[in-house]
Amino acid sequence: MAISDRKLREKEDLKKRILEAAKVLFLEKGFEATSMRNIAERVEFSPTTLYLYYKDKNDIVYALHQEGFKLLAQQFRIISNVEHPYERLKTMGRIYLQFAEENPDFYELMFVRQGPILHVQKHNRDDWEEGSRTYNVLYETVIECQNEGYFKDLLPHNVSLIVWSTLHGMCTLHMHMRLDCVKFEDDYEVDPEKSRPEYIYETFMAFLERLK
Amino acid sequence: MAISDRKLREKEDLKKRILEAAKVLFLEKGFEATSMRNIAERVEFSPTTLYLYYKDKNDIVYALHQEGFKLLAQQFRIISNVEHPYERLKTMGRIYLQFAEENPDFYELMFVRQGPILHVQKHNRDDWEEGSRTYNVLYETVIECQNEGYFKDLLPHNVSLIVWSTLHGMCTLHMHMRLDCVKFEDDYEVDPEKSRPEYIYETFMAFLERLK
DNA sequence: CAAATATACTTAACACTGTTAATAAATCAA
DNA sequence: TTGATTTATTAACAGTGTTAAGTATATTTG
Numbered sequence: 001m002a003i004s005d006r007k008l009r010e011k012e013d014l015k016k017r018i019l020e021a022a023k024v025l026f027l028e029k030g031f032e033a034t035s036m037r038n039i040a041e042r043v044e045f046s047p048t049t050l051y052l053y054y055k056d057k058n059d060i061v062y063a064l065h066q067e068g069f070k071l072l073a074q075q076f077r078i079i080s081n082v083e084h085p086y087e088r089l090k091t092m093g094r095i096y097l098q099f100a101e102e103n104p105d106f107y108e109l110m111f112v113r114q115g116p117i118l119h120v121q122k123h124n125r126d127d128w129e130e131g132s133r134t135y136n137v138l139y140e141t142v143i144e145c146q147n148e149g150y151f152k153d154l155l156p157h158n159v160s161l162i163v164w165s166t167l168h169g170m171c172t173l174h175m176h177m178r179l180d181c182v183k184f185e186d187d188y189e190v191d192p193e194k195s196r197p198e199y200i201y202e203t204f205m206a207f208l209e210r211l212k
Numbered sequence: 213m214a215i216s217d218r219k220l221r222e223k224e225d226l227k228k229r230i231l232e233a234a235k236v237l238f239l240e241k242g243f244e245a246t247s248m249r250n251i252a253e254r255v256e257f258s259p260t261t262l263y264l265y266y267k268d269k270n271d272i273v274y275a276l277h278q279e280g281f282k283l284l285a286q287q288f289r290i291i292s293n294v295e296h297p298y299e300r301l302k303t304m305g306r307i308y309l310q311f312a313e314e315n316p317d318f319y320e321l322m323f324v325r326q327g328p329i330l331h332v333q334k335h336n337r338d339d340w341e342e343g344s345r346t347y348n349v350l351y352e353t354v355i356e357c358q359n360e361g362y363f364k365d366l367l368p369h370n371v372s373l374i375v376w377s378t379l380h381g382m383c384t385l386h387m388h389m390r391l392d393c394v395k396f397e398d399d400y401e402v403d404p405e406k407s408r409p410e411y412i413y414e415t416f417m418a419f420l421e422r423l424k
Numbered sequence: 425c426a427a428a429t430a431t432a433c434t435t436a437a438c439a440c441t442g443t444t445a446a447t448a449a450a451t452c453a454a
Numbered sequence: 455t456t457g458a459t460t461t462a463t464t465a466a467c468a469g470t471g472t473t474a475a476g477t478a479t480a481t482t483t484g
Contacts, residue, residue, distance in 0.1 A: 027259040130392040158415035169381025203370035
């Protein structure tokens with residue numbers, strides 16, 4: 001059965017090549033701008049061939065969305081080195097911001113676009129595996145923070161969701177250019193190395209600091 | 213010149229009717245799903261006629277985006293009744309959340325979609341009038357809060373942006389169905405009247421409360 | 425070995441999309 | 455009434471996601 005094995009391997013290979021081509025094009029021109037025909041051209045197959053490997057365009061988008069979560073999970077792996085839970089929480093936030101800054105297209109796919117979510121809903125399971133696993137990293141950290149006396153008398157889910165919301169809000173307002181109208185340069189010296197969200201994040205962390 | 217006046221009035225009228233038709237369709241099926249031909253059919257004109265009144269589709273989207281801001285500004289008018297600045301800040305947040313909940317399509321247009329922003333950029337002025345005016349309502353309130361002793365030693369812009377980011381993050385994570393995987397019903401009794409963001413908002417306000 | 429079947433892929437087509445160029449009809453000014 | 459201007463239309467372009475039908479090639483079966 002070595003032959004059919006090779007066949008299967010080649011099939012899997014093409015599936016990956018399609019995804020890779022899609023990724024390159026998505027990152028290059030955004031998804032709105034990349035069509036099935038574009039992807040097909042890049043892998044040098046006819047457009048309809050893609051449908052033999054992916055159900056539809058959303059199926060490709062969803063595969064990319066999953067890659068994004070793997071990437072983020074990889075970045076998060078660093079935090080296990082941070083002993084103190086509160087410091088760990090702060091580090092997580094910084095990593096999250098950095099990820100959004102460096103991979104805006106992935107971020108959009110993972111947390112904004114409805115395409116991937118529609119795919120999840122269509123394929124019956126209502127739990128969004130990648131999402132909830134990532135969320136749990138935050139949730140566990142918050143609980144550990146509470147064990148150390150932080151965020152007293154607050155529900156851990158609420159605290160987690162506030163932290164996530166703030167980070168997500170900062171990232172998306174920035175990405176979607178809704179902060180451009182707020183010129184707060186006159187407030188203080190601007191360090192060109194730091195992004196707008198990073199500035200706000202510092203203040204946010206100062207906020208949390210006072211709660212101890 | 214009464215005749216040419218009437219002509220001008222009729223022209224303006226059709227322009228408004230197009231916008232109205234677009235609004236109805238957008239709210240009914242979302243923008244992705246409504247085409248120029250759909251709008252044209254509804255006003256009973258040929259598709260190309262729309263281009264005599266609006267430069268392109270983004271032009272229509274932008275007009276709607278502006279309507280959204282008028283609507284929000286209208287809701288915000290209530291807050292002038294609230295004496296105490298911190299109470300006013302809290303009220304603003306609640307109004308913002310409510311607006312997003314009741315007008316998700318407008319919200320998307322105003323704070324997420326890039327269509328309207330592209331329109332602003334194309335037409336040269338880099339200041340986003342509606343946006344910065346709305347932001348300033350928040351900013352002024354934060355400054356007044358600081359005059360009363362709140363948010364000590366923090367830059368008013370940073371505080372404003374954190375509040376906005378948190379609200380925006382809550383709204384969009386909810387709207388884009390990214391909170392569905394977080395089942396936190398077991399934490400406490402769920403009041404079906406209150407939305408997820410409202411719950412989190414209460415905790416967020418409790419956060420701020422502790423800073424005084 | 426030859427016929428039947430299954431696999432992998434392509435061509436052609438459908439029903440859309442936003443948008444533009446060319447054209448016709450209506451209204452206005454001379 | 456003629457000519458110019460405004461207003462609306464038809465036809466078309468280049469593109470989209472997606473499906474049905476057809477075509478080679480390779481594999482299995484009689």
